[in-house]
Amino acid sequence: MALLECESLRKSFFGVEVLHGVSFTLDRGSVLGLVGENGSGKSTTMNILGGVLARDGGRMRLDGRDYDPRGPKDALAGGIVFIHQELNLFENLSVEENLFIGGFPRLARGIPFINRPAMRRRARELLEQVDIRHPPGTPVAQLSQGERQLVEIAKALSVDAKVIIFDEPTTSLTRREAERLFTIIGRLRGRGIAVIYISHALGDVMRLCDDIVVLRDGAVAGGGPRAAMTTERMIALMVGRTLDQLFPERSSAPSATPVLEVRRLSQPGVVHGIDLTLHAGEVLGIAGLMGAGRSELARILFGLDPFREGSIAVCGEPVERPTPQLCMERGMAFLTEDRRGEGLLMHAPIAENVALASLDDYASPWLRFLERTRLGSEVERMAQRVRLRAADPKGALVKNLSGGNQQKVVLAKWLLREPRVFILDEPTRGIDVGAKFEIYKIIDALVAGGAGVLMISSEMEELMGMCDRILVMNHGAIQAEYRRGAFDGERILESAMARRAEEPA
């Protein structure tokens, strides 16, 4: 009998169904690989399993009994432990304290003192099972990422986990640390613990998992035992669908005039030898896995983070020491991946957000008072240009807008400055399909007007649908370049996931 059965799980957010009946089973002592693109429903499924979200339909059975978690505590009580990408450890405490922070062994019942010798003994046993050789009193701050992950596993063992869910466990690990993790996962399986392994690293999934489930658009696109799977088939299942109707026809072709030139750009530990040229009228995509250095590159280009070597030139003019102010003056715009946190003043009205980056241009010559009428009419013009839809197109608070309209506000803010270079980091993240299409149309209009767009995205289809060229980043360097017409989703994914060979320092 299966340990865990999930049957047609459904979930809707704000009336939009994002999970359309996901089913799978998990056997004792087996590893289930769960793969799919970002937004395919992996996290939602796992959050339902972990009790973070309530399901709208379907049923789950754990150990032959109905499993109906009301919160994370129920999941934990049922023996389901979630090891997140960002670990939940306290760096200021020791390893043993982290293991027992939820329930320390006491000197005696009713006495509020920690039984340190007992804690140490039990911590040693647990750490031994995950091959950590450090003394239990070592501060977590001194452990490597890989070791911290093993501490999380030890924590799971301390509560007698039946199911351990790993979410992208290898992204911040070195290869050697990953190998160590796989050994431990093998050992967990041997003890009858079931593992759900979520990862973009398909090679690892093929090696590690007994069964594989591929999700796409909130439904199971396919799956089966490892023997019946290949990496190529997984990618085909993940990407799926025809692209034609999802993207607007591109209305212009790129010119030969470069607007952004980056040469040998390096920052130790972040990016290495980046060479790229963005032309006027071009959409240049940057593909890559989470943690490949894409957003970090964008931040460096916009002067938010330093770089050690290399050069950046905007519209032919070198930018010696970029700061955001300087980059903006030279005609750059940067739409960050964190719209709510970095792109918008959520509690301010639309007009204030749109005007934010241009206030200096609308100040009167001497006393520097804000020319509100001139600014107001320009803001209105921009709102129309991005087809912003809100009951009150100027006064509505940004926090009350949909994700798509919020992103339009960010775009309008930058359009007001008439930039030549747009860096768009995940421009359609968390936006529904209809609004995505409108964002794509705005991007098309931008490049038709002679701007260059550098588009970072985790959605392969979006890159293939919109870009003239796609650069693939992998471990901080550019791994491959593909031109429109030669786009091949599988090959791009392969480049993004390739284990990078030893490279010169």
Added chain:
Amino acid sequence: MDRATDNARLRLLLLRNAPLALFLLVIAVFGTLSDRFLDPQNFTNILIQSSHVAILGIGMTFVLLTAGIDLSVGTVMYLAVALLGIHMAGLPPLLAVPAMAAVGVLFGLLNAFFIVRLRVAAFIVTLATLFVGRGLALWITNTRMVFYQDQVLSLARAEFLGVPWAIWIFAAVFAAAWVTLNHTPFGRQVYAVGANPEAAAKAGINVPLVLTAVYAISGACAGVAGFVSVTQVGAAASSFAVEKEFAAVAAAVLGGVSLFGGRGGVAGTVFGAVLIQTVQNGLVIVNADPYIYPLVTSSIIFLAVFVDSQRSRILERIGRRRIRIEERTV
């Protein structure tokens, strides 16, 4: 590890030991300027004089460890002293200490109600209660001096086993706080909440309870500090314990407690309090112009906050997520 990180680690080591170096420097300077400064009796005096700030700072440490702040502690000292001095003047000292601590606990629970339940920023809440509490105390005392009786005052001179009572109380509070922070589940959970409240909640820690407790503890310490302080001066004017919250925060930060939560301990705080008092004591002994006392003290406070921010910045730089280039950077 590359060299940049090694450099950062070295600077971190220096910053970590900066207060100790400062302490030795202070002793050397004042010791050269005056023979009286190095007299053992003077060190006992320093300990007695620093005891109330140290006790305040110990309570403050609990709050700071959760990344909070309690600005109302000076007010609580005055309020407790005023209440006890006027309404329970005959209370024997043995009962006066717990009674004043209880006043502080009630006040701390009031702070915690606004901070934990109503989620108002601790800075704002305790800034407000600082004024509310002092207003209340002024109303109780009609702004007149509160005099304490001889049985309380005699404590200032009294000794037990050759050690003055003020130091005994100081030591008892310190020991209790140290054991609580280091050897009880509650203490370790205080550290956990300060480092990452979300992860703490996920680990099953009752975060609101921990936060409530730290403000109650800070209040209790302020009450006890009020008692210790009033035994030394004998009476409380309306300016009693004004701005003591700054001394308490300064002592804690100087002793290595981070304003951002999760780092530091009560031993450091006690060290910080003694350091500040040593400087003030030294200034008195060398007959420095009284007008420069606040300048020197505030410079030390500034130094403390500066050192803390540097330390946090370097820690962050060392800990920043790096994209691994396979084994090469490891």
